[in-house]
Amino acid sequence: MSTSLNSPYHHGNLRQALLEAALIILEKEGEAGLGLRDLARAVGVSAAAPYRHFDSRAALLEALAVTGFQRFSAAMEAVASSNPADPMAAMGKTYVLFALSNANLFRLMFSPQLKKDGRPGLRMAADAAFDTLRHVVGGDMKTGRIKALAAWAKVHGLSILLLDGQIALRAGEDTEALIAEIIGSL
Amino acid sequence: MSTSLNSPYHHGNLRQALLEAALIILEKEGEAGLGLRDLARAVGVSAAAPYRHFDSRAALLEALAVTGFQRFSAAMEAVASSNPADPMAAMGKTYVLFALSNANLFRLMFSPQLKKDGRPGLRMAADAAFDTLRHVVGGDMKTGRIKALAAWAKVHGLSILLLDGQIALRAGEDTEALIAEIIGSL
DNA sequence: ACCTGAACACCGTTCAAGT
DNA sequence: ACCTGAACACCGTTCAAGT
Numbered sequence: 001m002s003t004s005l006n007s008p009y010h011h012g013n014l015r016q017a018l019l020e021a022a023l024i025i026l027e028k029e030g031e032a033g034l035g036l037r038d039l040a041r042a043v044g045v046s047a048a049a050p051y052r053h054f055d056s057r058a059a060l061l062e063a064l065a066v067t068g069f070q071r072f073s074a075a076m077e078a079v080a081s082s083n084p085a086d087p088m089a090a091m092g093k094t095y096v097l098f099a100l101s102n103a104n105l106f107r108l109m110f111s112p113q114l115k116k117d118g119r120p121g122l123r124m125a126a127d128a129a130f131d132t133l134r135h136v137v138g139g140d141m142k143t144g145r146i147k148a149l150a151a152w153a154k155v156h157g158l159s160i161l162l163l164d165g166q167i168a169l170r171a172g173e174d175t176e177a178l179i180a181e182i183i184g185s186l
Numbered sequence: 187m188s189t190s191l192n193s194p195y196h197h198g199n200l201r202q203a204l205l206e207a208a209l210i211i212l213e214k215e216g217e218a219g220l221g222l223r224d225l226a227r228a229v230g231v232s233a234a235a236p237y238r239h240f241d242s243r244a245a246l247l248e249a250l251a252v253t254g255f256q257r258f259s260a261a262m263e264a265v266a267s268s269n270p271a272d273p274m275a276a277m278g279k280t281y282v283l284f285a286l287s288n289a290n291l292f293r294l295m296f297s298p299q300l301k302k303d304g305r306p307g308l309r310m311a312a313d314a315a316f317d318t319l320r321h322v323v324g325g326d327m328k329t330g331r332i333k334a335l336a337a338w339a340k341v342h343g344l345s346i347l348l349l350d351g352q353i354a355l356r357a358g359e360d361t362e363a364l365i366a367e368i369i370g371s372l
Numbered sequence: 373a374c375c376t377g378a379a380c381a382c383c384g385t386t387c388a389a390g391t
Numbered sequence: 392a393c394c395t396g397a398a399c400a401c402c403g404t405t406c407a408a409g410t
Contacts, residue, residue, distance in 0.1 A: 014374085032299055036403065046376045048405080053374095057403065107298065110350055113218055126352070149344075149353060149364075150371045154336060157343025164296055166312070167335060178335075185336045200393085222384065232395045234386080239393095243384065 015053040017043050022064055026104050031061070031111065061108060062119045068105040069125035072098055073132050080132075091133070092155045092183040093176075099159035100175070106159065158182055201239040203229050208250055212290050217247065217297065247294060248305045254291040255311035258284055259318050266322040277322065278341045278369040279362075285345035286361070292345065344368055 021042050025034050036057050037047045054060040075098050076091060084090035099106040108114070114122055134148065158179065161167045169175065207228050211220050222243050223233045240246040261284050262277060270276035285292040294300070300308055320334065344365065347353045355361065 030298065030302070035401095037401090047403090048377080049375055051404070110346070110352070112216065112293065112350060115350060116216070130352075146367050146371050150340060150368045153343035153347055153368060154340040155343065156347055157339035157341065157345075158335075159343075160296070160346060161339055161342055164298060164301060166296070166316075181332050182336045182339060185332050221382095223382090233384090234396080235394055237385070 014043070014045060014049060018050055018053060018060070019063060019067070022060060023067075023105070026064060026108065027102070030104050031108055034061075036060070058114065058117060059119070061111070062114055062122050064105065065109045065111065065114055066121050066125040068102065068109040069122075069129045071102070071105075072109070073129040076129070076133055088151060089180070089183050092151065093179055095155045096159045096162065096179050096183075097176075099163055103163055106163070155183065200229070200231060200235060204236055204239060204246070205249060205253070208246060209253075209291070212250060212294065213288070216290050217294055220247075222246070244300065244303060244305070247297070248300055248308050250291065251295045251297070251300055252307050252311040254288065254295040255308075255315045257288070257291075258295070259315040262315070262319055262322070266318075273322065274337060275366070275369050277319070278337065279365060281341045282345045282348065282365050282369075283362075285349055289349050292349070341369065 018039060022034060022039055025039060025042065036050055039060075040047050040050055050060065054063065075094055079090050079094045080087065082090075109126070133152070158167075162175070162179075167178075169178065204225060208220060208225055211225060211228065222236055225246075226233050226236055236246065240249065261280055265276050265280045266273065268276075295312070319338070344353075348361070348365075353364075355364065
């Protein structure tokens with residue numbers, strides 16, 4: 001989160017600097033607004049420089065998505081290990097709130113574009129994140145696979161519909177309260 | 187669906203021809219693979235020609251998304267008016283199957299990119315589609331708003347998770363059966 | 373080993389000019 | 392009125408060359 005001007009990139013760790021700047025641009029401009037040339041410019045380096053650290057724009061996006069899944073896993077594990085009264089509801093709420101506060105990163109994590117070129121790192125990160133989720137759900141409650149999938153679908157769908165502004169809030173209605181109500185309705 | 191070579195575009199209705207070709211390319215290549223120049227080439231016209239009928243690439247995509255919502259509405263109304271035993275389940279199944287058999291069109295319909303530049307036509311088409319959905323659900327069953335939103339979220343999430351290949355099918359498992367089971371689990 | 377400058381093959385978009 | 396050709400300002404990516 002440092003926009004340091006006394007930049008050590010010139011023979012420092014450009015890779016990390018690119019990732020940090022990319023995350024900021026991503027969240028502000030969306031995936032389409034994250035150009036490699038812009039990114040290089042933002043970091044004060046030539047247009048070709050990023051290619052020393054990432055094979056392509058897709059590889060850079062994949063790296064971002066992977067850190068997204070890691071942050072997601074961390075958030076889910078944090079709630080799970082806090083032993084909430086209703087683990088399922090608590091995790092669902094965390095899922096949706098993560099999506100809302102990391103909108104473009106969340107969308108990138110599920111980008112079909114990225115998945116299409118089958119980069120192994122992304123698949124692994126995603127699997128790890130969902131394994132965590134499955135274990136917690138499967139461990140704390142005796143939910144069968146179907147119920148677990150249904151809960152996942154509901155929470156994921158709610159995240160995306162809210163993200164896309166598809167669910168209209170009523171006057172004076174609180175987003176968080178609505179989330180709790182919808183998750184609460186089995 | 188006609189790839190006629192005796193093309194009447196030269197002073198015919200290029201707009202329609204562009205839309206038809208675009209739908210085919212979209213479903214085959216995805217949104218990112220649908221370039222205006224490629225499209226013009228596919229239709230046998232100069233790169234600048236589409237601009238007589240669409241202000242921009244975004245305008246073309248919006249037109250595609252609008253027809254997507256129209257087809258979606260039609261599909262939902264068709265099931266609804268067939269008076270199925272369990273209207274909620276029947277509509278849910280139709281929803282998911284529509285998404286699966288129109289993968290890239292469905293994704294385009296919910297593209298945040300498109301929504302961001304707030305084209306009125308798209309918003310109207312989307313609202314019309316969901317109004318239909320809400321009326322049918324609200325009319326046939328006494329589901330409250332929360333339950334309706336929860337059902338919508340579940341069905342939408344299931345669509346996207348399946349589309350993204352995030353839900354792994356077990357050996358010999360049928361997609362349609364899984365959909366029915368998940369939707370069935372209240 | 374890491375970065376730059378210049379180039380290549382593309383884009384979307386504009387605009388004068390053709391019919 | 393509708394379409395073309397050529398141009399503009401961009402891309403992502405490559406590669407020789409610099410340090």
